[in-house]
Amino acid sequence: MRRIISILLENEPxxxxxxxxxxxxxxxxxxxxxxxxTEDATLSRLTLTTVGDDKTIEQxxxxxxxxxxxxxxxxxxxxAHIERDMMLIKVRASGGAQRDEVKxxxxxxxxxxxxxxxxxxxxxxxxxxxxxDSFVAAMAEAEILEVVRSGVAGxxxxxxxxxx
Amino acid sequence: xxxxxGGEMIxxxxxxxxxxxxxxxxxxxxxxxxxxxxxxxxxxxxxxxHEQAATHAADGYARATGKPGVxxxxxxxxxxxxxxxxxxxxxxxxPMVVLSGQVQSHLIGEDAFQECDMVGISRPIVKHxxxxxxxxxxxxxxxxxxxxATTGRPGPVVIDIPKDATxxxxxxxxxYPEAVKMRSYSPAQxxxxxxxxxxxxxxxxxxxxxxxxxxxxxQGEASGLLTxxxxxxxxxxxxxxxxLGAYPGTDRQFLGMLGMHGLxxxxxxxxxxxxxxxxxxxxxDRVTNTVSKFCPGAKVIHIDIDPTSISKTVQADIPIVGPxxxxxxxxxxxxxxxxxxxxxxxxxxxxxxWWQQIDEWRGKxxxxxxxxxxxxxxxxxxxxxxxxxxxxxxxxxVTSDVGQHQMFAAQYYRFNHPRRWINxxxxxxxxxxLPAAMGVKLAFPDADVACVTGxxxxxxxxxxLSTCTQYNxxxxxINLRNNYLGMVKQWQDMQYxxxxxxxxxxxxxxxxxxxxxxxxxxxxQVRSLDELDAKMEEAFAMKDKVxxxxxxxxxxxxxxxxxxxxxxxxxxxxxxxxxxx
Ligand SMILES: Cc1cc2nc3c(=O)[nH]c(=O)nc-3n(C[C@H](O)[C@H](O)[C@H](O)COP(=O)(O)OP(=O)(O)OC[C@H]3O[C@@H](n4cnc5c(N)ncnc54)[C@H](O)[C@@H]3O)c2cc1C
Ligand SMILES: Cc1ncc(C[n+]2csc(CCOP(=O)(O)OP(=O)(O)O)c2C)c(N)n1
Ligand SMILES: [Mg+2]
Numbered sequence: 001m002r003r004i005i006s007i008l009l010e011n012e013p014x015x016x017x018x019x020x021x022x023x024x025x026x027x028x029x030x031x032x033x034x035x036x037x038t039e040d041a042t043l044s045r046l047t048l049t050t051v052g053d054d055k056t057i058e059q060x061x062x063x064x065x066x067x068x069x070x071x072x073x074x075x076x077x078x079x080a081h082i083e084r085d086m087m088l089i090k091v092r093a094s095g096g097a098q099r100d101e102v103k104x105x106x107x108x109x110x111x112x113x114x115x116x117x118x119x120x121x122x123x124x125x126x127x128x129x130x131x132x133d134s135f136v137a138a139m140a141e142a143e144i145l146e147v148v149r150s151g152v153a154g155x156x157x158x159x160x161x162x163x164x
Numbered sequence: 165x166x167x168x169x170g171g172e173m174i175x176x177x178x179x180x181x182x183x184x185x186x187x188x189x190x191x192x193x194x195x196x197x198x199x200x201x202x203x204x205x206x207x208x209x210x211x212x213x214h215e216q217a218a219t220h221a222a223d224g225y226a227r228a229t230g231k232p233g234v235x236x237x238x239x240x241x242x243x244x245x246x247x248x249x250x251x252x253x254x255x256x257x258x259p260m261v262v263l264s265g266q267v268q269s270h271l272i273g274e275d276a277f278q279e280c281d282m283v284g285i286s287r288p289i290v291k292h293x294x295x296x297x298x299x300x301x302x303x304x305x306x307x308x309x310x311x312x313a314t315t316g317r318p319g320p321v322v323i324d325i326p327k328d329a330t331x332x333x334x335x336x337x338x339x340y341p342e343a344v345k346m347r348s349y350s351p352a353q354x355x356x357x358x359x360x361x362x363x364x365x366x367x368x369x370x371x372x373x374x375x376x377x378x379x380x381x382x383q384g385e386a387s388g389l390l391t392x393x394x395x396x397x398x399x400x401x402x403x404x405x406x407x408l409g410a411y412p413g414t415d416r417q418f419l420g421m422l423g424m425h426g427l428x429x430x431x432x433x434x435x436x437x438x439x440x441x442x443x444x445x446x447x448x449d450r451v452t453n454t455v456s457k458f459c460p461g462a463k464v465i466h467i468d469i470d471p472t473s474i475s476k477t478v479q480a481d482i483p484i485v486g487p488x489x490x491x492x493x494x495x496x497x498x499x500x501x502x503x504x505x506x507x508x509x510x511x512x513x514x515x516x517x518w519w520q521q522i523d524e525w526r527g528k529x530x531x532x533x534x535x536x537x538x539x540x541x542x543x544x545x546x547x548x549x550x551x552x553x554x555x556x557x558x559x560x561x562v563t564s565d566v567g568q569h570q571m572f573a574a575q576y577y578r579f580n581h582p583r584r585w586i587n588x589x590x591x592x593x594x595x596x597x598l599p600a601a602m603g604v605k606l607a608f609p610d611a612d613v614a615c616v617t618g619x620x621x622x623x624x625x626x627x628x629l630s631t632c633t634q635y636n637x638x639x640x641x642i643n644l645r646n647n648y649l650g651m652v653k654q655w656q657d658m659q660y661x662x663x664x665x666x667x668x669x670x671x672x673x674x675x676x677x678x679x680x681x682x683x684x685x686x687x688x689q690v691r692s693l694d695e696l697d698a699k700m701e702e703a704f705a706m707k708d709k710v711x712x713x714x715x716x717x718x719x720x721x722x723x724x725x726x727x728x729x730x731x732x733x734x735x736x737x738x739x740x741x742x743x744x745x
Contacts, residue, residue, distance in 0.1 A: 010348055013295065014283055025288045055475070062472040068292040068312060071348040164347065 002031070003057050004076040004083055004154045006162055007046040007064065011037065015069035019046060022067065028052065028060050032085070032129070032151035040164075043071065047153050049129070072162060080157040086126045086150040089136070092143035094119040102142055109135045120145065128152075168338040170299035171200035171330035174263065175207075177306040180340040183207050183234050185225060185606055187218040191238025192278060193265025196330035210606065210635055213627040215242050217599035219249020220625070223258050224600025227586045228561055229607045230385065232259035232313050239265040239327075240278030244285065248593060250320045251289040255590025256406060257383060259318035261309045262286075266295070266326040282324045291319030299329040300336045304344075311344040316351025317470040318383055351469060355486030355494060363441075363465045363482045364498035370439035371514035372461075372521075373399045376422065379406030379589070380444015380468060382582040384488035387411065390443060393496050398515060400522055402430040404445050405574055408585045413578030414558070419522070420531065423451040424727045425571045428529035428737065428745075431725065433522055434459055435735035442466045444488045447478040448590075457733035467491045529725070529739055531575060542718035543693050545569060545644045549576035552614060552642055555700040560612035561586060561604045565597035565621030567651040569644035571723040573616040595624030598641065602628060605637040612704055613639045619673055619714075620649045629683040632710045640703050641712040643676065646719040654722045658738075676714045685710035 009015050016035060023030050031049045038045045050060060057075070064070050076083070093099045102121050106113055111125035125135055129152055136147065156162070168176060174197050178186065186209045190198045201209060212218040215237045222233025233253070237246045243264040253260045267276040283293050292312050294305050302325075309321040367373065381390050387410040394401045394417055401411045402422040411418055420427035422434055434440065440462045445451070452458045455477050466473075466480035467488060474483045484491055503509050537544045549572050552560070562577055564570040564587040579585045586604060588596040601615040615622075622643060632639065644650075649667040656664055680687030686709045690699045696715070703711040728736040728744065737745045 013297070014287075014293070017284070018287060021287050059472065059476060066470065066472055068346070068349050 001053070001057070002049060002051050002077070004047060004049050004081065004152055005061065005064070005073060006076055006154055007048075007073040008038070008071045008162060008164070009035075009044050009046050010069040010071060011042050011044045012069055015044075016046070018067050018069055019064065022063055023050075026059075026063065028056065032149070034151035034153050043164075047151070049152050071164065074156070074162045076154045076156060079160065081154050082157060083128050083152050083154040084126055085129045085132050085152045086124070087132045087135070088114070088122060088124055088148045089139070089144065090120055090122045090146040091139055092119060092145060093121040098142065102139070105135075105138050109138070111135065165337045165339065167335040169196070169200065169330065169332045169335055170296075170302055170325075171196035171332060172204065173299070173302045173336065173338050174306070174325070174330065175200040175205040176338060177303050177340055178207050178234065179205060181306065181310050184231070185210055185222075185603075186234050186236050187212060187222045187225075187603070188236030189215050189218060189238065189242060191242050191265065193239035193267060193327045194236060194242075194263075194325075194330075196327065196332055197236065197263070197265070197325070199332070200330075209236075210602075210631065212599065212631050214625065215245035216249050216595065217602075217625050217628045217631070219246050219253065219260070219262065220593075220596050220599035221603035221606075222260055223249060223253045223596075224563060224586055224603030225607050226253075226258050226260060226603075227600070228583050228604040230383075230583065232261055232310060233603065235260065235262040237262070237264050238278070239267055239282070240280050243280060243282040247285060247289070250286055250322070252588050252591045252593045252596060253320045254289040254291070256379060256588065257318050258320065259313040260320040261306075261313050262320060262322045264322060264324050266324045268328040269326045270328075272326065282322060286322045289320070290322050291317075293322040293324065295324045296326060296329045299334060302329070303338060303340050307341045308344050308346065311346075312349065317473075352486045353490065355467065355484040355491035357494070359482055359484045360491065360494045361498055363484060364495055364502055366439055366463060366465060366482060367397075367441060367495075368499060368502055368509040369511075370399075371511055372436060372438040372518045373397075373441065373510070374419075374433050374437040374439075375399050375401045375441045375443065376404070376434065376445055377401065377407045377410050377443040378404040378445025380488050381407055381410040382444075384444055384469070386444070386488040386492050387582040389489065389492040389496065393492060393499070396496070397499070397510060398519075400433055400519075402426070402434065404448070404451060405587070405589045407445060408574060409579035409582040412580045414580055421574055422734075423448075424453070424729075425575065425723050425725065426451075427531060427575065428725050428739065429522055429525040431727075431734045431737060432525045434462075435733060436521070437462045440464050442480075443492065444468060446473040447476065449477070452478060453727045453729060453732050453734055453736065459734060540718065543690070543696060543715060545572045545646070545717045545721055546576050547693065547696065548642065548644055548715050548717060549573050549616070551696050551700045552616070553577050554697065555704050556612045556614065560584065560614050561601075561608065563587065563597045563601040563604060563613070563615045565615070565617040565624075566592045566594045567618045567621060567649065568646070568654060568721070568723050569616050569618045569621075569650070572644065594621040597621060598625050598628050598639070599631075601639040602632060602635070602637045605639050606635065614642055615639055616642045616644065618650060619643055619645050619647065619669075619676075626679075629680070629685060629710065633684050636708070638706070638708050638710050641710070643712060643714050645714055645716050646721070647673065648719055650719075651723075657722065676712055680710070680712045683710075685712060687712045687714060690715040
C-alpha cells in the first residue's frame with residue numbers, strides 16, 4: 001500500500017543523506033520526496049511516499065525513528081489527511097485549436113497557465129498525486145515538453161499536529 | 165575558564181570521559197591531536213600496525229569490559245582502513261567512538277591529498293556520526309558521541325575532524341558537559357507494564373518453554389537476572405553465538421548454542437517449543453533457518469531495546485521494548501506474584517515431560533554424551549578446544565577469528581561467564597581475533613587470553629604480533645591448522661562436490677614457529693594427540709610470552725550439527741557427513 005510519511009528532521013548537515021541512505025541500504029523504495037525548512041530554523045520537514053506491505057512499512061517507520069536526526073514522524077495515511085503535490089508542466093501549444101484544447105483541459109483540472117510563449121504553455125497544477133497523474137494522462141494528445149513535480153507534501157486534518 | 169586548542173580539547177575530553185586506552189595510528193590530518201596527546205594526555209595510546217587492528221582491539225576491549233572502545237585514525241587511507249572494524253562493531257552492537265582526521269575545512273570537496281568522505285563512507289555502518297564544523301563544539305560533540313555509543317542499543321559513532329579545527333594556535337574555552345540531553349534521541353528505559361504482565365502469564369502457561377537469549381543480555385549486564393529467572397522456573401536456556409556465557413555453559417538447564425551450527429537438543433527444543441522467550445536476540449538468519457518454517461507451534465515473547473529488532477524477521481506475539489535488565493526484573497516480579505497466587509504454575513508434569521524429551525535428544529545426539537572421536541590419526545579440532553578448556557579451567561577470555569575453528573570454540577568451550585567469548589558474529593570478520601585479544605589483554609593483564617584461529621584468518625592481521633611485543637600483551641594463539649580455508653572447504657564438500665576453488669594455499673604457508681621467533685615470541689608445533697595437553701599447559705605457563713600453538717588437526721573435519729539449507733527448518737540438520745535428522 002502507498003503511504004505518506006512525514007518527518008521532523010534536525011536541520012543538520014548530512015541528516016537528509018541518512019534518510020535517503022536508509023532507503024537504498026535496506027531496499028525500500030521512495031516514490032516522492034519533499035524537504036523544506038519549517039518555521040523553526042533548527043528543523044526541516046520531510047515528506048516521502050513509499051509503497052510496501054504492512055510489515056515493510058512498520059520496519060520503515062521503526063528504522064526512520066531510530067535515526068538520531070529524526071525527531072518525530074507520522075504516517076499520515078493512518079488518519080485523515082491532506083496531501084498536495086505541485087506540478088509545472090510545459091506543453092506544446094501552437095495553433096488556435098491546440099491552444100484552446102490545452103486551455104480547456106487546464107481549466108477542468110483547475111490549473112493555471114503561468115507562462116505563455118508563441119508555441120508553448122506552462123501550466124501549474126496542485127493536487128493529490130493522483131490528480132496530477134490524471135492531468136498528465138489527459139495531456140497525452142498534446143506534446144509534453146517537460147514535467148516537474150514537487151513531490152507530495154502532507155498534513156493531518158483537524159487538531160492533530162506534528163510538532164515538538 | 166581554561167583555554168585549549170581543538171587538539172588539546174580532544175585529548176582532555178577523552179581523559180574526562182574516563183577513557184583507558186586509545187587505539188590508533190598517526191598521519192598528517194591528526195598530527196595536531198597526536199601532539200596534544202603527547203604533551204598532556206594521561207590516556208595511554210596503543211600504536212597498532214594497521215588501522216583495522218585498532219578498531220578490532222578497541223572492540224575486543226569493549227566486549228570484555230563493557231566500556232566503549234576508542235580509536236584515532238588519520239584521514240583518507242587511515243579512515244578507510246578502519247571501516248571493516250567499524251562495520252564489525254556495528255553488526256554486533258559494540259560501543260565504540262572513532263575519531264578520524266579530515267583535510268582542512270577549506271579543502272573539503274576538492275579531492276585534496278588524503279581526502280575521503282568518511283561521514284559518507286561510514287554512514288550505513290555507524291549508529292551516528294558527527295563532523296566538526298566549529299572547534300568550540302568539540303567537547304559537547306565528544307560527550308554526545310560517547311552517550312550515543314553506549315546507551316540504548318550500543319554501536320560505533322564516528323567523529324570526523326578537519327585538521328584546522330585542531331590547530332594549536334586557536335584556543336577556546338574548555339568545558340566538558342556532565343550530561344547530555346538530545347530531543348531526538350531517548351532510548352526506552354522501562355518495558356511496558358501491561359506487556360510484561362501478559363508475558364509473565366504466557367511464560368507461566370507454557371508446557372514446552374525455551375528461553376532464547378542473545379548478545380543483548382551480555383551487553384545489558386543481565387546474565388545474573390536471566391540465570392535467576394531460568395533457574396527459578398526450571399526452564400531450558402539456549403544462547404546465540406553472541407549470547408554465550410550469559411547463562412552458565414556447564415549448567416544442566418543449558419542446551420548449548422542454537423542455530424546453523426547449534427546443538428541438536430537446542431534446535432530440537434526450539435522447533436518443538438510452545439513458548440519462546442527471546443531476550444536480547446535478533447532472530448538472525450543463522451539462527452532461524454527458513455523463517456516461514458520457524459518453530460511452527462511457538463508463541464514468541466520478544467524483549468529488545470531496539471524496536472527494529474522486533475518482528476523484523478519472526479513476528480513477535482508479545483513485543484516488549486526496553487533494556488533487558490529492567491524488563492527482566494519487572495518480569496520476574498510479575499512471575500513471582502502470579503506464582504504466589506497460583507502455586508501450580510507453571511505446569512510441573514508438563515515441564516517434567518519436556519525435560520525428559522530434551523534429555524532424550526541430548527542422549528541421542530548431544531555433543532557431551534555419546535559422540536566421541538575414536539581412533540584417529542589426526543587431532544580433532546574439538547579435542548583442541550576441550551584441551552584449551554582444561555588448561556584454562558574454563559575461565560579464559562577466548563577471542564576468535566572466523567571459520568570452522570570459531571564454531572568449534574563456540575560449541576566446545578563452555579563459557580560460564582559473560583564477556584569471556586569474544587568473536588565477530590554479525591559481520592564474520594576474519595582477522596578479528598588477534599587484535600581483539602590484544603585489547604582484552606590490555607584490559608585484563610592478569611587473565612588468560614586465548615585467540616582461537618585458523619591459518620587463514622591469522623594471516624589477515626598477523627602484523628599485530630609486533631604490537632604485542634611493543635605493549636607486552638602475552639596472548640596465546642591457538643591455531644587450528646587444517647591447511648584449508650576450512651569453512652569454505654566444508655561448503656565446497658557439501659554443495660560443490662569437493663571442488664576446492666581457492667580454498668587451499670598449496671605450499672605457501674609460512675613457518676609459523678620461525679615467524680613467531682622473528683617477532684620475539686614463542687612458537688610450537690603440535691602434531692599428535694599425546695602432546696596436546698602438555699603443550700597447551702606449557703603455553704599457558706609462559707605468562708609473559710606470546711605463544712603460538714600451531715596445532716595440526718584433521719583437515720577433513722566438518723562442523724556439525726549443520727542446518728539443512730535452503731528450505732530447511734530449525735529441526736533439519738546434518739549430524740555428520742552421512743546422518744540427517
Ligand atoms: C561462520 C558463522 C557461523 C554462525 N553460526 C551461528 C549459529 O549457528 N548460531 C548463532 O546463534 N549465530 C551464528 N552466527 C552469528 C550470527 O551471524 C549472528 O551474529 C548472531 O546469531 C546474532 O546474535 P544475537 O541474536 O544474540 O544478536 P546480537 O547481534 O548480539 O544483537 C543483540 C540484540 O540485543 C539487543 N540489545 C542490545 N543491548 C540490549 C539491552 N541492553 N537490552 C535489550 N536489548 C538489547 C540489540 O538491539 C539486538 O537486537 C554465525 C556467525 C558466523 C560468522
Ligand atoms: C575478511 C573475510 N574474508 C572472507 C571470509 C569468508 N570466510 C569465512 S570462513 C573462511 C575460511 C577461514 O579459514 P581459516 O581461518 O583457516 O579457518 P578454518 O575455517 O579453516 O577453521 C572464509 C574465507 C570472511 N569471513 N572474512
Ligand atoms: Mg584453516
